[in-house]
Amino acid sequence: MPPRTTDPVSVGARLIALLDAFTARASALTLSELSRRTGLPLTSTHRLVGELAAGGLLERGDDGRYRIGLRLWEIASLASRGIGLRESAMPFLEDLYEATHQHVQLAVLEGHEVLYLERISGRDAVSIISRVGGRLAPHATGVGVVLLAHAPVEVQDAILAAPLRRFTPRTETRPSELRRILADVRRDGYAITDGTIETVALSVAAPVRGPDDSVVAAISVVVPAESAQPREIVPAVIAAARGISRVLGAPSSQRLARTVRRETHRRDLPL
Structure with missing residues (x-):
């Protein structure tokens, strides 16, 4: 500094x-x-x-x-924005962890950076650089791509206009390509980032919505890239994100059946 x-x-x-x-x-x-x-x-x-x-x-x-x-x-632990999110998210994060025994994360967009509010990690989980209370660039992380995809246009423009750090050879730094990726995330409802911040890690992330249905946070599961089967993980991450959204009062998530959440991400997932 x-x-x-x-x-x-x-x-x-x-x-x-x-x-x-x-x-x-x-x-x-x-x-x-x-x-x-x-x-x-x-x-x-x-x-x-x-x-x-x-x-x-x-x-x-x-x-x-x-x-x-x-x-x-x-x-700092009294910060209302973090408390409500974390308390609502923890049961679902714990379910995801039990299903994967890998890193499970909760993050928000703070300014032009991703701020990590919670992480549950297994002893043998893949090595990653994110940490609770830490910040990372949104264009290179799973939760960051999700949050950026749903951020106001002016925030997207400011972030994509600034110099974008290349963490690995797989980090996308071209604004035009990133805009295409963000559009895909909005359409699909999730993001898969493979080796974009660390070559050994793959992330599956999904948005968490608040009472007005705007995206207020994102969750992710980070697994070893070499053995990951991301399409097997996507349904569990989406279900967990919708469960948190329902607890937060998001109208679009109110019809999600409780049995869907339990059956989807309490079972072990192949990695």
Whole structure:
């Protein structure tokens, strides 16, 4: 993360800048590193970090480095958008996990990135880089493609107009081809992405709808690409997504019979 070129004006902006300096790859930082990453003077950094630590939002380790504190995690867990989705989704995610014993994920579109709210993983599940609380580019992930397909046109245009990272040789970065893929996802009701973010992983994803039938989230099952039979997984993922949508009050999902959900994704699925 490059240092900021301007000093945040308000105290609130400075505190946000300090918290925003932490990333998955830089989860423990010294005062000097925090000062450099935020562009704040070292004296200001020392004072503000002390206040954050006193409130439990940061914790200082024995090595002198600061980390995100449990108090911040406690506050973040109260986020209403995530709580309702996660609580509604968990029974269906657990069913999908029992059927596959692979990664099962719940994600939303936050800005121009995919934000992962939940993941259930088996001990021997394929290695993937997504994580709870982590963000990834929507064009390269199963849940991201689903969310992007149902995003407002202006959001699609902004994301596709920006430089698109190629994670693997199979990552699609051509806007015209991505638009065709998004149209297919809207038509079919699901997405299959094979090796687009990691060559060893294949994802099957489907949309979750809210009370007004708009897409509010997406779920996916991620399995080993070499042995996957995605067409066998699609019905279970779609049924789970519709079940969550029904719990959230989506009108289009109210007629889904409970027996369909139970029979579809409680059974073991061939991978």
